[in-house]
Amino acid sequence: MAKTLQRNAVDARAAVDPETYYGFLKDLRNCFAEPDSKDTREVVVLMLVMCEWPKEEPPQLRGMMEDLVKIVLDWVTCKPIRFWTFRPWLAAMLANRSEALASVYVSELFKTGLLHPCTDCKFTLSMWQASTNGSSSCDSVISGEREFAVRVATLSSQGEVVETVLQPSLGNLDSHLQETYFGVKSNGL
Incomplete structure (x- = not known):
């Protein structure tokens, strides 16, 4: 599931229309805000820590990892517990x-x-x-x-x-x- 999410993130980031990626990030933020989204949050974290990421991001993927980490950081910073x-x-x-x-x-x-x-x-x-x-x-x-x-x-x-x-x-x-x-x-x- 984490690999599928990673592929979706990469596809959205590499899309010609930048709104596709911003929509993906917005949907992900909304999932994090939902109390019943424990599985989604865990899959995103698993994707960040377990999936292979390129050492050097190609130009079309630049900043994607930071965007995903920021979503998680914002969620835990709000309530560190x-x-x-x-x-x-x-x-x-x-x-x-x-x-x-x-x-x-x-x-x-x-x-x-x-x-x-x-x-x-x-x-x-x-x-x-x-x-x-x-x-x-x-x-x-x-x-x-x-x-x-x-x-x-x-x-x-x-x-x-x-x-x-x-x-x-x-x-x-x-x-x-x-x-x-x-x-x-x-x-x-």
């Missing part, structure tokens, strides 16, 4: 698309994810592996307070874009919270 509607791996890959997305996600993650500290919810390497390999224990690992640790661990596996935003937030995390969520007993991660 919306990042939590995506599974941790998908939210992390989306955050890696732009520094603006990473900033919104990390800020919201540290603001809302720290609301429920739990002393027996340390996130271990085996939990992270279970949450990323699709095992049946994934849903139990990503429940409750552990979701914050899962989301941070998933973010930390992303590239440099996310790292530059995430590291300062982790560095500012209180040592008690570092121990609570990650089992880290020193002042730094």
Whole structure:
């Protein structure tokens, strides 16, 4: 479905009449605004992070990726908690698309994810592996307070874009919270 959407976006962008592309973007924005469009939003995000895009955009496609990222950015910037509607791996890959997305996600993650500290919810390497390999224990690992640790661990596996935003937030995390969520007993991660 993501590949079909990508093809439709490319076709609309490459159309002779520029109104075709602007109509496509308008329809996509409207889909994002609809409360019942969770599937559409997820497919757009999957398209952005999973589909292959040319390293160098041909002239007729120039700016298309930025337009699509902007639609998603506008949607999550309006209510940053919306990042939590995506599974941790998908939210992390989306955050890696732009520094603006990473900033919104990390800020919201540290603001809302720290609301429920739990002393027996340390996130271990085996939990992270279970949450990323699709095992049946994934849903139990990503429940409750552990979701914050899962989301941070998933973010930390992303590239440099996310790292530059995430590291300062982790560095500012209180040592008690570092121990609570990650089992880290020193002042730094």
